[in-house]
Amino acid sequence: MSPVVLDTRMPVARKAHVCDLCRRVIRTGERYEAQSNVADGSAYTWKSCAHCAVYSAVLWADDRDYLDDGLDWTVAMDYEPGALWKLRLKAQYMRQWTRKDGALMPVPRLIRCRVFCPRTSWTGDVYTIQTSRILGVTYAPAVPR
Numbered sequence: 001m002s003p004v005v006l007d008t009r010m011p012v013a014r015k016a017h018v019c020d021l022c023r024r025v026i027r028t029g030e031r032y033e034a035q036s037n038v039a040d041g042s043a044y045t046w047k048s049c050a051h052c053a054v055y056s057a058v059l060w061a062d063d064r065d066y067l068d069d070g071l072d073w074t075v076a077m078d079y080e081p082g083a084l085w086k087l088r089l090k091a092q093y094m095r096q097w098t099r100k101d102g103a104l105m106p107v108p109r110l111i112r113c114r115v116f117c118p119r120t121s122w123t124g125d126v127y128t129i130q131t132s133r134i135l136g137v138t139y140a141p142a143v144p145r
């Protein structure tokens with residue numbers, strides 16, 4: 001059964017942590033995702049680096065049914081990307097987001113677009129729901145406005 005998410009935070013690491021998804025060390029000063037979950041009657045905090053938080057969002061968007069038991073290292077490794085940008089993202093994940101010189105890769109950012117889906121209610125009325133779809137990722141730094 002899928003874990004129940006109680007809370008998700010993006011704190012700055014005050015000490016080193018290990019990413020639960022790629023298993024690399026989250027360095028002091030790095031922002032990471034801390035998710036409070038309950039599964040099978042026990043509570044735990046799932047920690048993932050900012051890179052893996054983006055990778056997780058892509059996996060969840062692709063394989064919501066397949067990820068019924070939640071996401072872990074083996075599921076992320078078995079993931080079969082259906083697009084070139086997803087393949088690139090998986091390759092970076094497998095390198096633990098670290099370049100050959102030891103430097104950390106930039107955190108990818110999701111490119112989303114709004115989608116309006118028509119639905120039919122039980123009374124037969126047609127209405128639209130608004131959702132979003134992930135189109136890809138970008139590595140460009142944030143542009144100040």
Ligand SMILES: [Zn+2]
Pocket residue numbers: 019020021022023024048049050051052
């Ligand atoms: Zn990670």
